[in-house]
Amino acid sequence: MRLFDCLAPTRALTRRWLLGAALLGAAGLAAAQGTGKTEVLWLGQAAARITSPGGKVIVIDPWLTSNPKTPAEFKKLEALGKVDLILVTHGHFDHFADAPALSQMHKAPMYGPAGMNQSITALGILPVELAPRFGKGGTIAPFGPNGVKITAVHAEHSSEVVWKNPATSKDEVHVGGEPVGFILEMENGFKVWHMGDTAVFGDMTLIGRMYKPDLVMIPIGGHFVMNPADAAMAVRDMIKPRFALPIHYGTTPVLRGTPAEFKEALGQGGAQMLAVEPGQKVEF
Template sequence: MKSLARLLLALAVAALLAACAQSPQPSQPKSGGKTEVLWLGQSAFRITTPGGKVIVTDPWLKLNPLTPAEYKNLEALGKVDVLLVTHGHFDHFADAPALALLNQVPMYAPGDMNQTVGVLGILPPNLVPRFNKSGTINPVPGIKVTAVHAEHSSVIVWKNPATGKDEVHPGGEPVGYIIELENGFRIYHMGDTGLFADMKFIADYYKPDLVLMPIGGHFTMDPVDAAYATREWLKPRAVIPMHYGANPLGKGTPDEYIRALGSTSTRVLALKPGEKAIF
């Protein structure tokens, strides 16, 4: 009788273990998962990470002539988990406050720029955290963002509601961002920048896999400058050209960049606004 009881108990335990093994387990982000990079014109991107987080950069969407019509509605971006702004110029900052309020997420930007945004009351203090070049943040678990140098300028033009007049306020110093995702994939969003020799240091130290690179000229690198930076200093696996075509002064084109680049191991992904690249 005791032997039979022990046998029945053993069978029950085995059945329980088998049921547990077959039960659905919570899904976890997998190392080596896919990253989706959607270009929305100028320097605006929606990056969906291997863990399903959504990162939005430099959201100038409503008035950007290149933004696909559906994305002029900010809610079409879905739930935004991380919001990054490289500097205070309108074509990078314009829709960031609205996105921060819509999603109740902090707007990460140059420290002194966010100081101005908070003092002017554009966003409440809890949505304007401050950090600066070489500073690293973990805005959500698994994501790491480091601010790096950009050779540009930054001001905020703000319409004073009391006077109805535009005012120019300090926008801090512009930055680029090294964005490291859950699986270690690294994206270098250069922001607006001209050439500077420490691009080589950034490449050597942070080793970005993908570079989001301005090529339009006039306000940033033109195609020849961008090709030099790619070939001589950065040497990434892939580049997505940006910051061209939305302003008549941004005349550079991906074709000009590719011709200037010549033979290289870097893959150039010349997206149209609304197109995605998968990594």
């Protein structure tokens, strides 16, 4: 018997093993990507719960329990259901307020600007393992290489952490790091840019070109952030996404911008504005 005849069964087994491994790999990738859609639940101001196609739940800027625009059923943090990850764009109360409690409740890491999380751990608000640090330009894949990818990008704003010192019962202002926005790339490639709080800045064009977000969650209230006309210009002329969801308006008297003004300023064509009320979901 020739040598290659002896090896033929081995070669066949090897081919079957390689085929099986490839199929298992494809199945694993399909499981990671999931068969669902990207769901965005807006909860007032900048608070949102985003569920990825693979079922991962990411909560951004959770100010809920005292937010006047958050629906009553979501003022209890338990109403959010499971939470896998928390993102905080900067240290201001209306973005950070409920993040530590939510993180402790679910043992879910709260990612935020490196300087902010440094203060959070130094003050003992959260342990180091629940307050990981990363910064602008950094990308994390917290659920593995085939899962959601999150990139911190620039935001034109400020960031301070106000902490009540239990020893003095007085408020103290601590370093909040650089404010950021987050680009979330879902398992299926759909991209969301949660812009946090920001004014217009020139590199919105660059970020739009680099990451090509499908959806932007954009502040329109004015005073502390863009007004509707500024936000419309940024969407129409700089970022050019498919969808725009206005946020950060109407919670205080100074945040006067409205979705109607934003839609009028956007004009015809270009991005589709999503008229969403707090507590409503959109799917993609």
